[in-house]
Amino acid sequence: MAQNQAIPGYTPGTHPDLPPPVRTTGMVGWVRTNLLSSPLNIALTLFSIWLLWSIVPPALNWVLTDAIWSADTRKECWALMSAPRDGACWAFIRGSMELFVYGWFPRDELWRVNLTFILFALTVFGALRENIPGRKYWLWFAAGFPFIAAYLLLGGGLEVSTFKVLLLAVIVSGGSFSAKKLSRGGYKFWHLLTSIVALLSLYVFQVSEYNSVLFTIDGLTSVGTNKLGGILLTLVVAVTGIAFSLPIGVALALGRRSKLPALRAVCVIFIEFIRGVPLITLLFVASTMLTYFLPPGSSFDLLMRVLIMVTLFASAYIAEVVRGGLQGLPDGQYEAADSLGLTYWKAHRLIILPQALKISIPGIVNTFIGSFKDSVLVLIIGMMDILGLGRARLNDPDWLGLAPELYIFISLFFFISCFAMARYSLNLERKLQTGHKS
Amino acid sequence: MNQETPTSNAIEAPATSSDEKIITINGMHKWFDDFHVLKNINLEVRRGERIVICGPSGSGKSTLIRCINRLEEHQQGTITVDGTELTRDLKNIEIVRSEVGMVFQQFNLFPHLTVLENVALAPIWVRKMPRAEAEESAMQYLERVKIPEQALKYPGQLSGGQQQRVAIARSLCMNPRIMLFDEPTSALDPEMIKEVLDVMIELAESGMTMLVVTHEMGFATAVAHRVIFMDGGEIIEEKPPQEFFDSPDHERTKLFLSQILHH
Numbered sequence: 066m067a068q069n070q071a072i073p074g075y076t077p078g079t080h081p082d083l084p085p086p087v088r089t090t091g092m093v094g095w096v097r098t099n100l101l102s103s104p105l106n107i108a109l110t111l112f113s114i115w116l117l118w119s120i121v122p123p124a125l126n127w128v129l130t131d132a133i134w135s136a137d138t139r140k141e142c143w144a145l146m147s148a149p150r151d152g153a154c155w156a157f158i159r160g161s162m163e164l165f166v167y168g169w170f171p172r173d174e175l176w177r178v179n180l181t182f183i184l185f186a187l188t189v190f191g192a193l194r195e196n197i198p199g200r201k202y203w204l205w206f207a208a209g210f211p212f213i214a215a216y217l218l219l220g221g222g223l224e225v226s227t228f229k230v231l232l233l234a235v236i237v238s239g240g241s242f243s244a245k246k247l248s249r250g251g252y253k254f255w256h257l258l259t260s261i262v263a264l265l266s267l268y269v270f271q272v273s274e275y276n277s278v279l280f281t282i283d284g285l286t287s288v289g290t291n292k293l294g295g296i297l298l299t300l301v302v303a304v305t306g307i308a309f310s311l312p313i314g315v316a317l318a319l320g321r322r323s324k325l326p327a328l329r330a331v332c333v334i335f336i337e338f339i340r341g342v343p344l345i346t347l348l349f350v351a352s353t354m355l356t357y358f359l360p361p362g363s364s365f366d367l368l369m370r371v372l373i374m375v376t377l378f379a380s381a382y383i384a385e386v387v388r389g390g391l392q393g394l395p396d397g398q399y400e401a402a403d404s405l406g407l408t409y410w411k412a413h414r415l416i417i418l419p420q421a422l423k424i425s426i427p428g429i430v431n432t433f434i435g436s437f438k439d440s441v442l443v444l445i446i447g448m449m450d451i452l453g454l455g456r457a458r459l460n461d462p463d464w465l466g467l468a469p470e471l472y473i474f475i476s477l478f479f480f481i482s483c484f485a486m487a488r489y490s491l492n493l494e495r496k497l498q499t500g501h502k503s
Numbered sequence: 504m505n506q507e508t509p510t511s512n513a514i515e516a517p518a519t520s521s522d523e524k525i526i527t528i529n530g531m532h533k534w535f536d537d538f539h540v541l542k543n544i545n546l547e548v549r550r551g552e553r554i555v556i557c558g559p560s561g562s563g564k565s566t567l568i569r570c571i572n573r574l575e576e577h578q579q580g581t582i583t584v585d586g587t588e589l590t591r592d593l594k595n596i597e598i599v600r601s602e603v604g605m606v607f608q609q610f611n612l613f614p615h616l617t618v619l620e621n622v623a624l625a626p627i628w629v630r631k632m633p634r635a636e637a638e639e640s641a642m643q644y645l646e647r648v649k650i651p652e653q654a655l656k657y658p659g660q661l662s663g664g665q666q667q668r669v670a671i672a673r674s675l676c677m678n679p680r681i682m683l684f685d686e687p688t689s690a691l692d693p694e695m696i697k698e699v700l701d702v703m704i705e706l707a708e709s710g711m712t713m714l715v716v717t718h719e720m721g722f723a724t725a726v727a728h729r730v731i732f733m734d735g736g737e738i739i740e741e742k743p744p745q746e747f748f749d750s751p752d753h754e755r756t757k758l759f760l761s762q763i764l765h766h
Binding site: 407 | 597658674
């Protein structure tokens with residue numbers, strides 16, 4: 066081997082770089098070191114090959130070659146096989162696909178769901194692609210997407226009353242007023258007082274008889290949230306939880322590290338309380354107890370309550386992950402930002418959070434994947450997500466006993482979604498790599 | 504440390520440019536919990552004056568200059584920087600910080616931003632300078648510290664000496680009236696110390712008011728108007744460099760000098 070030959074006489078300081086010995090690199094090297102390095106290893110390798118040989122081909126036969134893709138019932142399906150259960154009956158999944166994807170959404174309004182899916186794909190695409198032209202507009206669109214989606218799915222017209230017009234006016238004028246105040250640095254007690262007085266008088270006005278409906282705007286046909294089901298419901302719960310938990314979690318993490326004792330206490334209590342209670346318990350609270358606390362007669366949609374609970378639950382976890390990231394930053398970063406005269410918010414926005422969130426990516430995505438999967442827990446309070454709907458479908462006399470097909474399908478759906486998130490996070494980490502840390 | 508570091512282009516030391524006081528510290532005390540870290544500090548710095556602060560580790564010298572831009576809060580006495588007194592008023596603190604540059608031992612560059620972004624960041628966000636203008640001025644300062652060709656790299660790809668020069672450019676880009684240096688060469692490999700000291704000497708020649716915590720005695724001799732020796736949280740001795748090295752008054756100063764000069 067040429068590489069092993071000694072280099073004949075060279076002057077010190079001029080030794081050339083040599084390639085490594087061939088046995089330790091490449092395919093051959095890998096097989097030698099990993100599969101055949103000792104008699105025990107050889108035996109284990111042979112055993113593994115035999116195991117794979119006896120499991121994989123039959124499994125593939127069941128899933129693909131012997132599977133039946135179109136039939137109307139389970140009996141029909143099995144009649145097409147050499148023996149019942151010889152292959153998978155994917156006809157069951159295919160036949161139920163519409164139900165699984167759309168739930169009970171009115172069938173002549175399905176375009177709204179499809180449009181939502183398309184917009185969702187565009188949002189994800191635009192938000193995750195960094196070098197897309199006009200990225201700023203993509204991000205604005207992504208920020209507005211939840212509201213567009215909510216309207217597309219639920220529809221409904223708008224009843225314009227004097228109260229709502231007044232409320233809007235107060236919010237807009239108050240907002241612009243306080244923005245001006247804050248930018249000049251003054252935020253006075255009387256300002257807070259006038260806001261409270263304004264809101265109180267609005268409340269009094271709302272219950273008085275002066276509040277009247279001015280006109281109504283017709284919109285999309287209203288669809289009740291109880292019509293949502295299947296993959297649609299799973300995605301609504303999971304995506305809402307994921308999308309809103311990040312900003313809330315970041316705010317909680319910053320609050321927990323704040324120098325203001327009251328704010329810190331509120332954040333700590335909130336995080337520890339939410340983390341200390343199982344999600345299922347929170348969901349039961351959402352489905353039953355919350356109504357006791359609300360004023361009598363007011364109805365607060367069940368799905369909305371569930372979404373709030375799922376979001377709060379995820380944000381408590383995100384808060385702790387982000388806090389870990391914040392603590393992982395050297396103090397020098399805060400000091401450098403301070404010494405340049407950056408304010409708290411600018412320092413966090415430009416220096417601290419970009420780095421802290423980058424450190425937290427694995428933990429954040431881990432939490433996201435967790436909440437995506439936890440979305441199936443809503444079936445416990447009777448909401449029919451993909452798992453609940455699938456199980457209900459199993460009781461259909463036509464398709465009795467096809468549980469393996471159903472669960473493989475559902476597993477695949479969750480696996481693909483979660484694996485995509487995991488891969489994206491790895492990709493993101495690599496992209497944000499900028500050499501050694503200071 | 505080594506006494507004969509770069510003094511080839513030594514500047515004539517004294518002759519401060521003005522009598523105007525830019526920093527006034529009066530009867531200042533600071534505690535870390537129960538630990539009395541700074542005791543009755545009185546110090547006046549004139550505009551254009553260059554001061555080197557030295558002393559054994561734990562003597563409070565870093566804490567002292569960190570009080571000047573309020574990275575540390577003092578509990579007693581007053582600190583006035585360029586007419587603004589440092590109190591809890593956040594506005595005042597921000598004003599002082601934008602007028603006072605600081606260079607750290609560990610550089611503290613922002614690793615997620617390029618060198619150019621590091622330098623242009625504060626002018627854009629604190630001084631509200633248009634981006635193009637800020638980047639142009641950032642390039643000028645990078646040229647001044649002699650690394651314009653690294654502008655688009657990330658800090659992690661630079662050597663320690665280069666990073667420290669970027670850190671100096673980052674502070675200078677805010678056009679500060681005062682520069683604080685907290686052991687700027689202590690974390691550097693020996694062969695990189697000179698390139699950083701050269702930049703600091705060049706800065707001194709331009710008339711910048713500088714407070715430098717360092718053990719580079721060659722730098723002190725070449726550049727400083729005054730050398731301050733601290734021990735146990737107190738200013739023990741305060742003299743022009745030549746006198747300081749040749750005829751120190753206090754035993755502790757003599758001991759310290761003998762330890763850093765002969766090792």
